[in-house]
Amino acid sequence: MNIIQPDLSSILNFISERDISAYKKQIRDHYTSLYNRTGKGSEFLGWIDLPQIFSTDVPGEIQSHAASLKDKADVFVVIGIGGSYLGARAVIEALSHHFGTLHDKKRFPLVLYAGQNLSEDYLADLMDVLDQKDYAVSVISKSGTTTEPALAFRIIKNHIEKKYGKEEARKRIIAITDKQKGALRKLAEEEHYRTFVVPGDVGGRYSVLTPVGLFPVAMAGMDIRELLHGALDMATHIRDKKDDFENNPASLYAAARNALYRSGRKTEILVSYEPRLFHFSEWWKQLFGESEGKEHKGIFPAAVTNTTDLHSMGQYIQDGERNLFETVLSVKSPTAELGIPSDADNLDELNYIAGKRIHEVNLKAEQGTTLAHIDGGVPNFRINIPFINEYSLGQLIYFFEMSCAISGYILGVNPFNQPGVEAYKRNMFALLGKPGFEKETGNLKRKD
Amino acid sequence: MNIIQPDLSSILNFISERDISAYKKQIRDHYTSLYNRTGKGSEFLGWIDLPQIFSTDVPGEIQSHAASLKDKADVFVVIGIGGSYLGARAVIEALSHHFGTLHDKKRFPLVLYAGQNLSEDYLADLMDVLDQKDYAVSVISKSGTTTEPALAFRIIKNHIEKKYGKEEARKRIIAITDKQKGALRKLAEEEHYRTFVVPGDVGGRYSVLTPVGLFPVAMAGMDIRELLHGALDMATHIRDKKDDFENNPASLYAAARNALYRSGRKTEILVSYEPRLFHFSEWWKQLFGESEGKEHKGIFPAAVTNTTDLHSMGQYIQDGERNLFETVLSVKSPTAELGIPSDADNLDELNYIAGKRIHEVNLKAEQGTTLAHIDGGVPNFRINIPFINEYSLGQLIYFFEMSCAISGYILGVNPFNQPGVEAYKRNMFALLGKPGFEKETGNLKRKD
Numbered sequence: 001m002n003i004i005q006p007d008l009s010s011i012l013n014f015i016s017e018r019d020i021s022a023y024k025k026q027i028r029d030h031y032t033s034l035y036n037r038t039g040k041g042s043e044f045l046g047w048i049d050l051p052q053i054f055s056t057d058v059p060g061e062i063q064s065h066a067a068s069l070k071d072k073a074d075v076f077v078v079i080g081i082g083g084s085y086l087g088a089r090a091v092i093e094a095l096s097h098h099f100g101t102l103h104d105k106k107r108f109p110l111v112l113y114a115g116q117n118l119s120e121d122y123l124a125d126l127m128d129v130l131d132q133k134d135y136a137v138s139v140i141s142k143s144g145t146t147t148e149p150a151l152a153f154r155i156i157k158n159h160i161e162k163k164y165g166k167e168e169a170r171k172r173i174i175a176i177t178d179k180q181k182g183a184l185r186k187l188a189e190e191e192h193y194r195t196f197v198v199p200g201d202v203g204g205r206y207s208v209l210t211p212v213g214l215f216p217v218a219m220a221g222m223d224i225r226e227l228l229h230g231a232l233d234m235a236t237h238i239r240d241k242k243d244d245f246e247n248n249p250a251s252l253y254a255a256a257r258n259a260l261y262r263s264g265r266k267t268e269i270l271v272s273y274e275p276r277l278f279h280f281s282e283w284w285k286q287l288f289g290e291s292e293g294k295e296h297k298g299i300f301p302a303a304v305t306n307t308t309d310l311h312s313m314g315q316y317i318q319d320g321e322r323n324l325f326e327t328v329l330s331v332k333s334p335t336a337e338l339g340i341p342s343d344a345d346n347l348d349e350l351n352y353i354a355g356k357r358i359h360e361v362n363l364k365a366e367q368g369t370t371l372a373h374i375d376g377g378v379p380n381f382r383i384n385i386p387f388i389n390e391y392s393l394g395q396l397i398y399f400f401e402m403s404c405a406i407s408g409y410i411l412g413v414n415p416f417n418q419p420g421v422e423a424y425k426r427n428m429f430a431l432l433g434k435p436g437f438e439k440e441t442g443n444l445k446r447k448d
Numbered sequence: 449m450n451i452i453q454p455d456l457s458s459i460l461n462f463i464s465e466r467d468i469s470a471y472k473k474q475i476r477d478h479y480t481s482l483y484n485r486t487g488k489g490s491e492f493l494g495w496i497d498l499p500q501i502f503s504t505d506v507p508g509e510i511q512s513h514a515a516s517l518k519d520k521a522d523v524f525v526v527i528g529i530g531g532s533y534l535g536a537r538a539v540i541e542a543l544s545h546h547f548g549t550l551h552d553k554k555r556f557p558l559v560l561y562a563g564q565n566l567s568e569d570y571l572a573d574l575m576d577v578l579d580q581k582d583y584a585v586s587v588i589s590k591s592g593t594t595t596e597p598a599l600a601f602r603i604i605k606n607h608i609e610k611k612y613g614k615e616e617a618r619k620r621i622i623a624i625t626d627k628q629k630g631a632l633r634k635l636a637e638e639e640h641y642r643t644f645v646v647p648g649d650v651g652g653r654y655s656v657l658t659p660v661g662l663f664p665v666a667m668a669g670m671d672i673r674e675l676l677h678g679a680l681d682m683a684t685h686i687r688d689k690k691d692d693f694e695n696n697p698a699s700l701y702a703a704a705r706n707a708l709y710r711s712g713r714k715t716e717i718l719v720s721y722e723p724r725l726f727h728f729s730e731w732w733k734q735l736f737g738e739s740e741g742k743e744h745k746g747i748f749p750a751a752v753t754n755t756t757d758l759h760s761m762g763q764y765i766q767d768g769e770r771n772l773f774e775t776v777l778s779v780k781s782p783t784a785e786l787g788i789p790s791d792a793d794n795l796d797e798l799n800y801i802a803g804k805r806i807h808e809v810n811l812k813a814e815q816g817t818t819l820a821h822i823d824g825g826v827p828n829f830r831i832n833i834p835f836i837n838e839y840s841l842g843q844l845i846y847f848f849e850m851s852c853a854i855s856g857y858i859l860g861v862n863p864f865n866q867p868g869v870e871a872y873k874r875n876m877f878a879l880l881g882k883p884g885f886e887k888e889t890g891n892l893k894r895k896d
Contacts (some may be wrong), residue, residue: 003698008465016843021693050514063667066533075550081755081756081759082759082760085756085759086760097571097573097576098569098570098572098574099560099576099577100548100550101550101574101688102523102548102558102576102577102580102581103551103573103577103579104576104580105576110550112547115721116759117720117721117753117754117755117756117805117810118755118807118809118810118813119721119722119723119724119782119806119807119810120782120784120786120805120806120807120810121546121722121724121782121783121784122546122722122723122724123784123806124784124785124786125545125546125547125551125784126546127545127554127786128547128550128551128553129543129547129550129551131551132550132551132552144795145796145798145815147798147809148650148755148759150796150797150798151788151801153688153796153808154788154789154791154796154798155786155788155789156612158789162732167536171829183795183796183797184795184796186795187793187795187796190793194621195721204759205760220685228750233759240870253468264772266714266769267715267748273565273566273567274567274569274570275565275567275570276567276569276570282760285760285761286759286760286761289760289761289764289768290760290761290762290763290764292764292765293761293763293764293765293766293768293769294765294767295767296767296768296769296770296771296825297768298599298764298768298769299503299584300715300750300764300769300771301761301764302748305565306565307529307564307565307566307596308529308533308564308565310531310869311529311531311533311564311596311652311734311869312530312534312653312730312733312734312737312738313733313734313737313738313741313749314695314738314774314868314869314872315737315738315741315742315867315868315869316737316738316740316741316746316748316749316864316868317741317868318741318868318869318871318872319739319741319742319743319867320737320740320741320742320744320745320746320748321745321746321748322739322742322744323714323715323748324748325514326818328732334567334569334572335570336568336571336572337572337574338568338571338572338575338603339602340599340602341602341606343602345635347592347593347631347632347634348592348593348598348601348631348632348635349598349631350595350598350599350602352880352881352882352883353599353880353882356570356880358566358567358568358571358599359566359567361566361595361599361876361880362565362566362567364876364879365566365595365872365876367879368872368873368874368875368876368877368878369872369873369875369876369877371875371892372871372875373872373876376868376871377744377872381473396624405858416546417625417762419763419767420762420763420764420765420766420767421758421762421763421766422825423766423820423823423824424758424762424766424813424816424817424821425816425822426816426820427815427816427819428809428812428813428815428816428817429815429816430816431812431815431816432800432801432804432809432812433800434800434801442817444819
């Protein structure tokens with residue numbers, strides 16, 4: 001059991017160990033609140049035990065149903081938004097070929113996404129694909145009435161029933177929704193769709209280790225048991241070390257980022273050097289931004305993919321406003337193997353690295369960047385990841401979830417609600433004339 | 449001639465007209481410095497006249513060479529990083545089908561990218577594709593020795609020569625580089641590659657309207673004359689209105705964002721509601737971040753794609769730290785046509801919008817969000833774009849370039865250099881033991 005550990009050493013150039021360990025006592029209390037279900041948002045703490053719960057038999061059901069579907073679908077459409085979208089996509093893209101079906105190694109359905117936006121052009125283009133490819137679809141929504149996924153599902157349901165007939169269509173649709181209530185549950189029962197349950201005590205951004213994330217990940221051919229195994233090892237480790245501040249990765253990360261925030265660091269940039277971690281960073285942005293960004297406080301979450309972004313955002317990070325810090329996902333080994341050839345002419349002056357692996361250059365770029373940013377005044381965490389696979393992603397997911405819960409409690413907010421997300425929806429419903437929003441419509445008209 | 453105009457009205461809830469017009473006099477001087485080539489960074493002002501210069505015959509050469517290549521390539525690989533990558537990708541993705549080759553409407557090569565990172569896994573996956581697809585490649589680098597693209601080209605050059613033989617490979621390689629000097633120019637002449645010139649007085653992030661952007665865009669089947677036409681109309685408009693502050697979009701945007709920055713708004717979020725504008729936002733982030741992020745100042749550029757990110761970053765923007773403002777790319781009409789069907793059961797409660805176009809719902813989401821964010825304390829610019837096409841992208845590109853130049857001058861920095869980008873490179877070279885960096889290697893070792 002090799003537990004991912006954040007390296008805080010360079011942070012100590014900017015804040016003292018005392019600034020960090022100042023949170024030690026309250027963090028102990030926060031673990032008590034979390035494990036005893038007594039803190040803020042305690043009705044949404046189901047995520048704490050997910051790795052344990054699902055290390056029993058749910059993955060088996062998911063895997064067997066995914067296996068029964070995979071051969072009849074070239075494409076698998078995941079309909080969902082927010083937490084019903086980002087977790088699955090984060091894991092799937094981190095473990096997929098970078099170029100979809102443009103190669104011959106693909107043995108599982110290609111996963112595409114719908115219901116995560118309201119772009120007419122996007123959905124029309126997706127329908128072009130679905131006209132031509134055999135497909136299946138999962139619709140993921142606790143209520144079944146969230147506008148974006150409901151709208152996409154309405155259109156895709158019509159399409160799939162027309163394409164395959166109502167009977168076969170039913171077999172190609174999976175509903176992931178509340179156990180008992182809501183529009184999607186009702187529809188699924190009427191139509192006899194296969195369903196999986198979104199636990200009522202798990203919020204969207206903490207739901208990747210429920211069927212919300214697990215079913216799409218299994219459809220993409222990934223090993224969900226290993227994902228849960230990684231999460232379980234991290235959960236056990238954090239719980240074992242709940243009173244051992246210095247050796248608990250979640251405690252250290254939560255404490256250090258709050259100490260940095262208090263010292264004026266308002267923006268945290270999650271840095272990776274692997275483009276396939278892009279959606280993992282998006283998942284992280286939701287997790288932290290939606291948990292902490294309330295009551296006019298919280299760290300603004302941003303992300304870069306290097307070395308790409310060293311040639312765009314790099315200048316700012318090196319020399320701009322000094323209100324930033326970075327958290328670097330440092331991947332030790334690549335999956336592929338590609339070396340740098342020698343060249344007789346050496347016009348490009350690269351022969352000094354000929355014979356090396358490309359990844360070695362990537363690691364030196366990472367080290368060079370960290371040193372440059374520390375010199376430039378930007379604190380850098382490093383999170384060492386031996387290898388991108390299901391097991392390490394499981395660890396990372398649980399590590400960030402627990403860090404976020406502790407961090408939100410330190411900040412003094414409820415990290416499990418998202419009251420601000422309703423504001424645009426109310427206005428949108430009013431502008432669209434939705435029944436029940438007549439009062440809001442009147443208010444908006446008066447503002448004009 | 450319909451010129452894109454930013455709508456600043458909501459900004460006036462946060463800062464006064466006087467705060468904005470305070471920059472009026474100095475902006476007049478900045479235009480003089482720019483048009484007379486006398487300001488900071490004056491050796492890199494070639495971009496100002498690009499739309500005019502290239503409205504003559506260069507596009508013809510680019511178009512005809514692209515036309516001669518397109519039928520023998522299923523895939524076109526663009527090798528470049530930073531400004532030699534983002535401009536082309538911004539335009540190509542904004543005007544492409546969302547799902548690559550997964551449909552049957554594709555008539556031009558699919559554009560893929562290399563040399564924009566140092567990921568061994570990414571490049572190995574790309575080689576899987578190039579093993580199977582017919583392809584051509586452009587290598588874009590002023591010097592030919594920038595590590596990322598040079599390394600990718602070294603590997604792809606070997607591959608393409610092995611696949612097609614040296615003679616045919618030469619016809620499939622296009623070098624876009626300096627007119628006379630540098631390693632890539634030398635190689636291109638030895639190998640008799642077709643070349644296009646990167647003008648010496650145009651920096652990377654301002655180079656999309658040179659062959660750096662134009663050739664890849666033409667290969668993808670887009671109309672580069674219309675792109676230049678849009679840019680020329682915007683260039684003419686801005687120049688005509690250089691002393692007419694209130695009617696000059698670049699003046700207004702540059703002034704207002706500096707006024708907001710001075711009032712404590714440290715982060716600007718570029719907002720779009722169309723996922724295919726994602727890389728346009730990335731291009732914008734480089735343009736502004738690299739131009740302004742220096743001397744420990746500058747606005748931090750971030751981007752969101754809604755409504756996707758309303759379900760992740762939305763909570764923070766609505767309720768987090770109030771040091772943000774937003775600039776919204778508001779697209780009036782979609783390209784596709786897809787309506788919302790009625791449903792007899794209406795379990796999803798969407799019948800109130802049945803019969804509407806999806807885009808109408810998207811626009812109401814945008815309006816509802818803008819109102820919610822203003823209520824929540826986040827100023828919102830709006831930039832009205834009638835339609836995403838070559839012409840409007842050309843306008844937008846020039847609008848942002850000139851706004852950025854003016855804005856950088858207001859901030860008091862040189863918006864045309866990027867000294868901070870060298871810092872990581874020096875460390876990386878030292879860590880890799882590059883000849884000529886022995887002194888830096890020694891310095892790094894002493895730090896250990």
